[in-house]
Amino acid sequence: MQDNLNGQYPYHFVEGSTQYLMPKFLATQPLRNTTLTFDLNGVITPDATDLYTIVSDRNEIGADKIDGSVITIPNVTLEKGQLIIFDLGFNTMPSAGTYKFFVTVASKHTQEMVLDITKN
Numbered sequence: 001m002q003d004n005l006n007g008q009y010p011y012h013f014v015e016g017s018t019q020y021l022m023p024k025f026l027a028t029q030p031l032r033n034t035t036l037t038f039d040l041n042g043v044i045t046p047d048a049t050d051l052y053t054i055v056s057d058r059n060e061i062g063a064d065k066i067d068g069s070v071i072t073i074p075n076v077t078l079e080k081g082q083l084i085i086f087d088l089g090f091n092t093m094p095s096a097g098t099y100k101f102f103v104t105v106a107s108k109h110t111q112e113m114v115l116d117i118t119k120n
Contacts (some may be wrong), residue, residue, distance in 0.1 A: 002102040011094045011115045021088040023113055025103050027078035030092065036076045038083060040069040043115060044091050051087040061086075074107075094098050 013019050021044070026038070042044065048063040052073060053095055076084065099115040 011113070013117055014120055015093055015117050016089050017093050017094045018089050019093055021072055021086075023086050023088070024100065025084045025086075025111070027084075029080045029084050030080050031076055031105060034076050034106045036073045036104075037104040037107075038071040038073070038086060039104070041100055041102065042069050043094055043099045043101070044088065045069050046071050046086075046088060048114070050089055050113070053083075053085040053087070055082055 011019075011021075018077065023038075025038075046061055046066050046069065048059045048061060048066060049104060051058055052061055052071070054073075054076060055078070061071055064066075065074075071086070073084070078084065087097045093115075096117050099117065101113040102110050103113070104110045
């Protein structure tokens with residue numbers, strides 16, 4: 001998984017700051033009609049109007065795909081090397097600490113992204 005600067009995780013931010021989050025998931029193998037789950041681990045709550053892009057198809061996440069801080073996208077098809085991008089907009093960063101986000105494909109393979117928050 002990559003951050004919004006196309007670099008490898010972790011995100012590094014200051015607590016209380018407002019940051020634009022656009023994490024990306026890169027398919028390391030072809031995915032065919034699978035379910036992708038993005039768990040923001042209670043740190044950030046996605047909004048139904050937040051966006052996700054699969055290849056060039058941009059969609060609102062929609063309330064039906066959100067359960068608390070977990071986004072579930074069904075029927076994902078990606079070729080190796082293609083991206084799904086989550087556009088989560090501006091968010092206020094939590095208290096200093098290390099937080100993890102998780103992407104799970106077909107309930108089997110999980111990648112993690114680290115959100116590293118400092119006091120300054």
